[in-house]
Amino acid sequence: MRLLPQLTPANEWFWTSGADGRLRIQGCDDCGTLVHPPVPICPNCRSRECAPAEVSGRGTVIGFTVNAHQWLPGFEPPYVVAVVALAEQPDVRLTTNIVGCAPDDVHVGQEVAVRFEQHDNVWLPLFEPTGGTDPVDRVGTPSRPVPRPPVSGERFEHRSVLSGIGRSALGRRLMVDPLSLTVDACLAAVADAGLTLADIDGLSTYPGGDGFGGGMSEGGVTAVEEALRLQPTWINGGGDLPGPGGAVIAAMQAVATGLCRHVLCFRTVWASTHAALRLGGGGGVGGGGRVSGMFEYRAPFGAMSAANWIGMNANQYFHRYGATRELFGAIALNGRANAARNPAAIYRDPLTMDDYLSARMISSPFGLYDCDVPCDGSVALVVSAVETAAGLPRPAVRVEAVGTQILERVSWDQGTITHEPQVLGQAAHLWSRTSLRPADVDVALLYDGFTFNAVSWLEALGFCGLGEAQDWIDKGRRIALDGELPVNPHGGQLSEGRTHGFGFLYEAVAQLRHEAGDRQVADARTAVVTTGGGTPSGVLLLQRGAA
């Protein structure tokens, strides 16, 4: 009962390669570089002369997860999803299943060999242990990438401010039309900025339209414009942005270029009600029940969730740095302790380390409390021209810098595997656009779709060295509300709910205005906000405006 890939002229050779028992990977006829998944140009020499090349079928496990949750009917857990680095060229990886051994016997460094399993007209490359352990580190020590220098000393970031924030009710199974939640949040944000709808001349959202399916969008700009009739000068909506916060960064660009004065940005999820109504969708299943797009190389192996994709990296992180689940537990407990002070948070009851460690596993090393809370809710922000800041009813929040550069393979499994993908480059880019440094940050809003994401951002942003979070975090003391670097004072998505990025922006603005009530970080003046639980992603550095 596996989901199978949609065969096309571009991929059919790969998925049928196993018919003769041989694994083939796209190779460059000119320089010999292998690349996976196939692309119509060599990424090394940019030759267009590429053809399937036979490889040995031997490799090394560099990441794995024991999946314990049933995502697909008939695909029974537990099973192991792994990333295997090919012996010929270890930066070519296959997401696959490890078979022929007990799930608990799979480990990073395990040597494996391909074994094909035929389903209909597809030969899935699975791998089984050879009995050996690879003496070579096939991943290598990660380093901080070097971003492209700014084009000039000018910063488009300084031409706008965040002038208004608003949100709808936030909860589980609200059973409310998601567009209604969006309108609630939008009206609240516009009023908060001291504006009327007539002042709004731009709309920006993430991911827009049908989103990713699964209740991850209300319909995008089209649906909201039909409801509000703003006649915007400019619109934006899409998933190919620097994370959910990319919708705000795009709005800043529209303001900086003079196209708009006040852009309304919004993000709506109704994943909880969508699931309760059993509406389905998501997962990339297309006509004929075959999968394509980002699911083509994952769904056939039962890797249906980001818990699987990021769990593999988390186990590589554990292997490399000797970290333990108590590190992730500290993130979860910190969020829950803070959420007790946040009336809007969905889960506010205390959580102990025993609760955390004994919760059911989802996909190793992630248990229930490593995963954020699917919910219903909408968050909106207004981005306004800096010239209007003086007339705002609330303290303006300025944007010091953004980090958006893609410096790693943007794929989930072909690039950074020691951390969540797409945090190292964007973080380095952020610090290249400002003279501020991590020590200047008073409060950190770190995307925590999974606990490991927050750890990844913490290290990528340079609050501590790569692999040093467990010591640095000091059992959570350092990231507590009264600690050296308060992290996610609202509880994060782990406890407040998965508003998918925009909740962090809302909280940052509330903190910098000193309007966060019982969870206020004392005298917060600078906040870093990351949005992205995967690829691509982005980060913003915000500051309380001059009094």
Ligand code: ZN
């Ligand atoms: Zn080449």
